[in-house]
Amino acid sequence: xxxxxxxxxxxxxxxxxxxxxxxxxxxxxxxxxxxxxxxxxxxxxxxxxxxxxxxxxxxxxxxxxxxxxxxxxxxxxxxxxxxxxxxxxxxxxxxxxxxxxxxxxxxxxxxxxxxxxxxxxxxxxxxxxxxxxxxxxxxxxxxxxxxxxxxxxxxxxxxxxxxxxxxxxxxxxxxxxxxxxxxxxxxxxxxxxxxxxxxxxxxxxxxxxxxxxxxxxxxxx
Ligand SMILES: CCCCCCCCCCCC(=O)SCCNC(=O)CCNC(=O)[C@H](O)C(C)(C)COP(=O)(O)OP(=O)(O)OC[C@H]1O[C@@H](n2cnc3c(N)ncnc32)[C@H](O)[C@@H]1OP(=O)(O)O
Numbered sequence: 001x002x003x004x005x006x007x008x009x010x011x012x013x014x015x016x017x018x019x020x021x022x023x024x025x026x027x028x029x030x031x032x033x034x035x036x037x038x039x040x041x042x043x044x045x046x047x048x049x050x051x052x053x054x055x056x057x058x059x060x061x062x063x064x065x066x067x068x069x070x071x072x073x074x075x076x077x078x079x080x081x082x083x084x085x086x087x088x089x090x091x092x093x094x095x096x097x098x099x100x101x102x103x104x105x106x107x108x109x110x111x112x113x114x115x116x117x118x119x120x121x122x123x124x125x126x127x128x129x130x131x132x133x134x135x136x137x138x139x140x141x142x143x144x145x146x147x148x149x150x151x152x153x154x155x156x157x158x159x160x161x162x163x164x165x166x167x168x169x170x171x172x173x174x175x176x177x178x179x180x181x182x183x184x185x186x187x188x189x190x191x192x193x194x195x196x197x198x199x200x201x202x203x204x205x206x207x208x209x210x211x212x213x214x215x216x217x218x219x220x221x
Pocket of ligand 1: 013014093094095147148151152155160161162163164165190191192193213215
Protein backbone atom coordinates (compact mmCIF):
# COMPACT_ATOMS: atom_id res chain seq x y z
CA UNK A 1 0.00 0.00 0.00
CA UNK A 2 1.31 3.39 -0.91
CA UNK A 3 0.83 6.99 0.06
CA UNK A 4 -0.59 8.93 -2.87
CA UNK A 5 1.13 12.25 -2.40
CA UNK A 6 -0.41 15.01 -4.51
CA UNK A 7 1.65 18.02 -5.53
CA UNK A 8 0.42 21.27 -4.01
CA UNK A 9 -0.65 22.54 -7.41
CA UNK A 10 -3.24 19.74 -7.70
CA UNK A 11 -4.84 20.37 -4.31
CA UNK A 12 -8.56 21.16 -4.38
CA UNK A 13 -9.65 24.74 -3.84
CA UNK A 14 -12.38 25.24 -1.18
CA UNK A 15 -14.00 27.80 -3.50
CA UNK A 16 -15.16 24.76 -5.51
CA UNK A 17 -17.49 24.09 -2.52
CA UNK A 18 -18.66 27.69 -2.31
CA UNK A 19 -16.45 28.37 0.70
CA UNK A 20 -14.85 31.84 0.86
CA UNK A 21 -11.05 31.93 1.12
CA UNK A 22 -9.05 34.56 2.99
CA UNK A 23 -5.32 34.90 2.38
CA UNK A 24 -3.46 34.51 5.68
CA UNK A 25 -1.38 37.61 4.93
CA UNK A 26 -4.59 39.62 4.50
CA UNK A 27 -5.71 39.08 8.10
CA UNK A 28 -5.18 42.54 9.63
CA UNK A 29 -2.46 42.79 12.28
CA UNK A 30 -5.01 44.59 14.45
CA UNK A 31 -7.39 41.62 14.24
CA UNK A 32 -4.55 39.28 15.22
CA UNK A 33 -3.78 41.56 18.17
CA UNK A 34 -7.46 41.53 19.19
CA UNK A 35 -7.55 37.72 18.99
CA UNK A 36 -4.47 37.61 21.24
CA UNK A 37 -5.95 40.02 23.78
CA UNK A 38 -9.22 38.08 23.94
CA UNK A 39 -7.23 34.87 24.36
CA UNK A 40 -5.50 36.51 27.31
CA UNK A 41 -8.92 37.66 28.58
CA UNK A 42 -10.23 34.08 28.62
CA UNK A 43 -7.29 33.10 30.84
CA UNK A 44 -7.71 36.15 33.07
CA UNK A 45 -11.43 35.46 33.60
CA UNK A 46 -10.89 31.74 34.14
CA UNK A 47 -8.33 32.42 36.85
CA UNK A 48 -9.25 35.68 38.51
CA UNK A 49 -9.73 35.71 42.26
CA UNK A 50 -11.36 39.15 42.05
CA UNK A 51 -14.52 39.21 44.16
CA UNK A 52 -15.38 42.92 44.21
CA UNK A 53 -18.86 43.04 42.60
CA UNK A 54 -18.27 46.48 41.11
CA UNK A 55 -15.01 45.48 39.44
CA UNK A 56 -16.60 42.31 38.07
CA UNK A 57 -19.71 44.15 36.84
CA UNK A 58 -17.58 46.81 35.13
CA UNK A 59 -15.51 44.16 33.42
CA UNK A 60 -18.66 42.40 32.19
CA UNK A 61 -20.10 45.67 30.88
CA UNK A 62 -16.85 46.53 29.10
CA UNK A 63 -16.74 43.13 27.42
CA UNK A 64 -20.42 43.38 26.50
CA UNK A 65 -19.78 46.78 24.93
CA UNK A 66 -16.92 45.49 22.80
CA UNK A 67 -18.99 42.47 21.77
CA UNK A 68 -21.87 44.70 20.72
CA UNK A 69 -19.53 46.96 18.75
CA UNK A 70 -17.89 44.10 16.88
CA UNK A 71 -21.32 42.56 16.28
CA UNK A 72 -22.31 45.53 14.11
CA UNK A 73 -20.17 44.18 11.27
CA UNK A 74 -21.51 41.17 9.34
CA UNK A 75 -20.27 37.83 10.64
CA UNK A 76 -17.99 35.72 8.50
CA UNK A 77 -19.67 33.05 6.41
CA UNK A 78 -19.59 29.69 8.16
CA UNK A 79 -16.83 27.56 6.65
CA UNK A 80 -14.62 30.50 5.68
CA UNK A 81 -11.16 29.12 4.93
CA UNK A 82 -7.71 30.66 5.17
CA UNK A 83 -4.91 29.92 2.70
CA UNK A 84 -1.49 29.65 4.26
CA UNK A 85 1.87 29.49 2.51
CA UNK A 86 4.01 26.58 3.65
CA UNK A 87 7.79 26.29 3.56
CA UNK A 88 8.93 25.08 0.14
CA UNK A 89 6.31 26.98 -1.85
CA UNK A 90 3.29 24.79 -1.10
CA UNK A 91 0.14 26.07 0.56
CA UNK A 92 -2.69 24.68 2.66
CA UNK A 93 -6.25 25.63 3.47
CA UNK A 94 -7.69 25.58 6.99
CA UNK A 95 -10.92 26.75 8.57
CA UNK A 96 -10.23 30.30 9.75
CA UNK A 97 -12.02 29.85 13.11
CA UNK A 98 -10.89 26.24 13.71
CA UNK A 99 -10.97 25.68 17.48
CA UNK A 100 -7.48 24.14 17.55
CA UNK A 101 -5.59 26.05 14.87
CA UNK A 102 -7.80 28.90 13.65
CA UNK A 103 -6.13 32.25 13.03
CA UNK A 104 -9.14 34.23 14.26
CA UNK A 105 -10.36 32.00 17.11
CA UNK A 106 -9.33 33.42 20.52
CA UNK A 107 -10.20 30.08 22.13
CA UNK A 108 -7.64 28.26 19.97
CA UNK A 109 -4.21 27.62 21.60
CA UNK A 110 -3.42 28.02 18.56
CA UNK A 111 -1.51 25.02 17.17
CA UNK A 112 0.65 25.74 14.15
CA UNK A 113 1.73 22.64 12.22
CA UNK A 114 4.45 22.64 9.59
CA UNK A 115 5.31 19.93 7.08
CA UNK A 116 8.35 17.74 7.77
CA UNK A 117 10.01 14.98 5.77
CA UNK A 118 7.80 12.47 7.61
CA UNK A 119 4.52 14.37 8.06
CA UNK A 120 3.77 17.38 10.24
CA UNK A 121 5.18 18.85 13.44
CA UNK A 122 4.10 21.59 15.82
CA UNK A 123 4.80 22.90 19.29
CA UNK A 124 2.36 24.44 21.71
CA UNK A 125 2.31 25.27 25.41
CA UNK A 126 -1.09 25.17 27.09
CA UNK A 127 -2.20 27.14 30.13
CA UNK A 128 -5.04 26.62 32.60
CA UNK A 129 -7.67 27.44 29.98
CA UNK A 130 -7.06 23.87 28.75
CA UNK A 131 -6.92 22.30 32.20
CA UNK A 132 -8.62 19.02 33.03
CA UNK A 133 -7.14 17.32 36.10
CA UNK A 134 -5.13 19.70 38.31
CA UNK A 135 -2.09 20.95 36.40
CA UNK A 136 -2.79 18.67 33.43
CA UNK A 137 -4.16 19.09 29.92
CA UNK A 138 -7.79 17.99 29.52
CA UNK A 139 -8.01 14.63 27.75
CA UNK A 140 -10.47 16.00 25.22
CA UNK A 141 -8.02 18.69 24.26
CA UNK A 142 -5.26 16.10 23.89
CA UNK A 143 -7.56 14.32 21.44
CA UNK A 144 -8.34 17.62 19.70
CA UNK A 145 -4.66 18.45 19.22
CA UNK A 146 -3.98 14.98 17.85
CA UNK A 147 -7.08 15.08 15.63
CA UNK A 148 -5.82 18.30 14.09
CA UNK A 149 -2.35 16.84 13.60
CA UNK A 150 -3.50 13.60 11.95
CA UNK A 151 -6.02 15.54 9.82
CA UNK A 152 -3.37 17.95 8.63
CA UNK A 153 -0.83 15.19 7.94
CA UNK A 154 -3.43 13.32 5.91
CA UNK A 155 -4.58 16.41 4.08
CA UNK A 156 -1.06 17.46 3.11
CA UNK A 157 0.05 13.97 2.06
CA UNK A 158 -3.12 13.18 0.10
CA UNK A 159 -6.16 15.49 0.13
CA UNK A 160 -8.51 16.87 2.82
CA UNK A 161 -10.72 14.44 4.68
CA UNK A 162 -12.81 13.90 7.78
CA UNK A 163 -11.87 11.84 10.82
CA UNK A 164 -13.79 8.56 10.71
CA UNK A 165 -12.01 6.99 13.66
CA UNK A 166 -9.65 8.33 16.32
CA UNK A 167 -8.08 6.14 18.99
CA UNK A 168 -6.03 7.77 21.74
CA UNK A 169 -3.69 6.07 24.21
CA UNK A 170 -3.09 8.34 27.20
CA UNK A 171 0.25 6.95 28.36
CA UNK A 172 1.22 9.51 30.99
CA UNK A 173 -0.15 12.85 32.19
CA UNK A 174 0.35 15.76 29.79
CA UNK A 175 1.34 18.82 31.83
CA UNK A 176 0.28 22.43 31.44
CA UNK A 177 2.98 25.11 31.00
CA UNK A 178 5.36 22.71 29.22
CA UNK A 179 6.13 22.75 25.50
CA UNK A 180 4.21 19.94 23.81
CA UNK A 181 5.76 18.54 20.63
CA UNK A 182 3.06 17.19 18.33
CA UNK A 183 3.90 15.06 15.30
CA UNK A 184 1.86 12.97 12.88
CA UNK A 185 2.45 11.05 9.69
CA UNK A 186 0.54 8.91 7.22
CA UNK A 187 1.13 5.19 7.61
CA UNK A 188 -0.74 3.96 4.52
CA UNK A 189 -3.68 4.66 2.24
CA UNK A 190 -6.43 2.44 0.81
CA UNK A 191 -8.64 4.17 -1.74
CA UNK A 192 -10.20 7.12 0.22
CA UNK A 193 -8.99 5.76 3.56
CA UNK A 194 -5.87 7.28 5.08
CA UNK A 195 -4.35 5.65 8.16
CA UNK A 196 -2.41 8.16 10.23
CA UNK A 197 -0.38 8.01 13.46
CA UNK A 198 0.35 10.89 15.80
CA UNK A 199 1.77 11.59 19.21
CA UNK A 200 2.47 14.24 21.83
CA UNK A 201 5.88 14.38 23.44
CA UNK A 202 6.95 16.28 26.54
CA UNK A 203 10.71 16.52 27.05
CA UNK A 204 11.09 13.77 24.47
CA UNK A 205 8.73 11.34 26.23
CA UNK A 206 5.43 10.32 24.61
CA UNK A 207 2.48 11.23 26.81
CA UNK A 208 -0.28 10.43 24.31
CA UNK A 209 -0.52 8.77 20.93
CA UNK A 210 -3.19 8.48 18.28
CA UNK A 211 -4.18 6.07 15.56
CA UNK A 212 -6.63 7.61 13.14
CA UNK A 213 -8.59 6.78 10.02
CA UNK A 214 -9.25 9.78 7.82
CA UNK A 215 -11.67 9.42 4.90
CA UNK A 216 -10.83 11.75 2.05
CA UNK A 217 -13.63 13.99 0.85
CA UNK A 218 -14.51 13.38 -2.80
CA UNK A 219 -13.92 16.64 -4.64
CA UNK A 220 -15.80 17.93 -7.67
CA UNK A 221 -14.01 17.31 -10.98
C1 LIG B 1 -11.32 21.96 1.92
C2 LIG B 1 -11.60 21.18 3.21
C3 LIG B 1 -10.42 21.25 4.19
C4 LIG B 1 -10.56 20.34 5.40
C5 LIG B 1 -9.40 20.47 6.40
C6 LIG B 1 -9.18 19.22 7.25
C7 LIG B 1 -8.47 19.41 8.61
C8 LIG B 1 -9.15 18.53 9.60
C9 LIG B 1 -8.74 18.47 11.02
C10 LIG B 1 -9.89 18.14 11.95
C11 LIG B 1 -10.63 16.87 11.61
C12 LIG B 1 -12.01 16.80 12.18
O1 LIG B 1 -12.27 17.29 13.23
S1 LIG B 1 -13.21 16.01 11.27
C13 LIG B 1 -14.72 16.17 12.23
C14 LIG B 1 -15.11 14.88 12.94
N1 LIG B 1 -15.50 13.86 11.95
C15 LIG B 1 -16.72 13.87 11.37
O2 LIG B 1 -17.60 14.71 11.62
C16 LIG B 1 -16.97 12.77 10.33
C17 LIG B 1 -18.36 12.18 10.45
N2 LIG B 1 -18.44 11.00 9.54
C18 LIG B 1 -18.71 11.17 8.23
O3 LIG B 1 -19.03 12.28 7.76
C19 LIG B 1 -18.64 9.94 7.36
O4 LIG B 1 -18.83 8.78 8.15
C20 LIG B 1 -17.27 9.86 6.61
C21 LIG B 1 -17.08 11.11 5.74
C22 LIG B 1 -16.10 9.71 7.58
C23 LIG B 1 -17.31 8.60 5.72
O5 LIG B 1 -18.50 8.61 4.96
P1 LIG B 1 -18.51 8.39 3.39
O6 LIG B 1 -17.80 9.50 2.69
O7 LIG B 1 -19.94 8.12 3.00
O8 LIG B 1 -17.62 7.12 3.16
P2 LIG B 1 -17.97 5.58 3.38
O9 LIG B 1 -18.29 5.04 2.01
O10 LIG B 1 -18.92 5.35 4.50
O11 LIG B 1 -16.54 5.02 3.86
C24 LIG B 1 -15.39 5.07 3.03
C25 LIG B 1 -14.47 3.95 3.50
O12 LIG B 1 -14.10 4.21 4.86
C26 LIG B 1 -14.55 3.13 5.71
N3 LIG B 1 -15.00 3.71 6.98
C27 LIG B 1 -15.81 4.78 7.17
N4 LIG B 1 -15.96 5.05 8.48
C28 LIG B 1 -15.24 4.14 9.15
C29 LIG B 1 -15.00 3.88 10.53
N5 LIG B 1 -15.53 4.65 11.50
N6 LIG B 1 -14.17 2.84 10.86
C30 LIG B 1 -13.62 2.06 9.88
N7 LIG B 1 -13.81 2.27 8.56
C31 LIG B 1 -14.62 3.28 8.19
C32 LIG B 1 -15.67 2.45 4.93
O13 LIG B 1 -15.80 1.10 5.31
C33 LIG B 1 -15.14 2.58 3.50
O14 LIG B 1 -14.11 1.63 3.30
P3 LIG B 1 -13.85 0.87 1.91
O15 LIG B 1 -15.19 0.41 1.40
O16 LIG B 1 -13.20 1.88 1.00
O17 LIG B 1 -12.93 -0.24 2.27
